[in-house]
Amino acid sequence: MWQRHQHSQCIKEALSKAEQVCIDHQCRLTPIRKKVLELIWKSHKPIKAYDLLAQLSSEDFIEKPPTVYRALEFLIENNLIHRIESQNAYIGCNHDHENLDSKFLICEQCNQVEELSEPKINKTLSEVSKKQGFTPNMVNIEVHGTCSQCAQN
């Protein structure tokens, strides 16, 4: 994964995608929000709020928790990042989401995370839900295990 691509490239793409999303959504990718998004992408693994905080404060940005949490909230609302619930951590999103749903493969060894697109699962979940009279609004799936890289080692 990260060995195989020009990482600076995917950060650039993420940022320019974010610009476009904000135009579409009529909201503003302010310097702080942009910086937080950039740091998240730079990490390329789930990164924690207080780690972001530390990195921000080592640069010229304000370093209080609310600053970071507000930026995270904004980015999540616009589907530019996701929260990995089992880790209290945040990761960049380059998928196009029609619905509020996210699915992750999380490697317990290297901590690398891969986001899945798998409509079949959503469909099955919808069916099962409906059987129970339940109307889904948001789905989060976190699969923990071992990635192929780590399985080789």
Added chain:
Amino acid sequence: MWQRHQHSQCIKEALSKAEQVCIDHQCRLTPIRKKVLELIWKSHKPIKAYDLLAQLSSEDFIEKPPTVYRALEFLIENNLIHRIESQNAYIGCNHDHENLDSKFLICEQCNQVEELSEPKINKTLSEVSKKQGFTPNMVNIEVHGTCSQCAQN
């Protein structure tokens, strides 16, 4: 749900199931562990660690966080409860789990949680994972939405 059943009955069942599980697993359902499990079942919704703590301290039990967190850890390891990641909360489990996997329908209105058994989803997830060379170890699915009761209101 909770309107329709004798709740005291399901607590009893949960506790006696727990006794059996601990015999099978050769571990001990100590008074603290039992009390925590009982409180979780009494709640009948996801309950938070510090709420358990408060309830314990109002009775004759020791009221320090590690006490509760250790009991929770034990109960989770033995599949007697699950953690709802999106809520930092804990709920009783009366399913038989072969693997480490859990799936929940979480009502955003009443906060009631239903655990799902749906092997098809596990199978699909396994297939998708395998395609990526990923070996799953544990799966957690949390579906947020509206339950049938609340949809009527």
Added chain:
DNA sequence: CAAATAATGTTATAGTATAACATTGCTTAA
């Protein structure tokens, strides 16, 4: 430009969880 709204600054505190070491209790094998 003024008013309204959005975003950020700031202080304080709430909420969640674990580390580390001491003590007590249970088990088991000599």
Added chain:
DNA sequence: TTAAGCAATGTTATACTATAACATTATTTG
């Protein structure tokens, strides 16, 4: 049965995660 070893709990302190509430600054819009 009793000492050794291990499991469980007690205890103190602290780390980590997140938000409330109000002040200030920046941007947008009539």
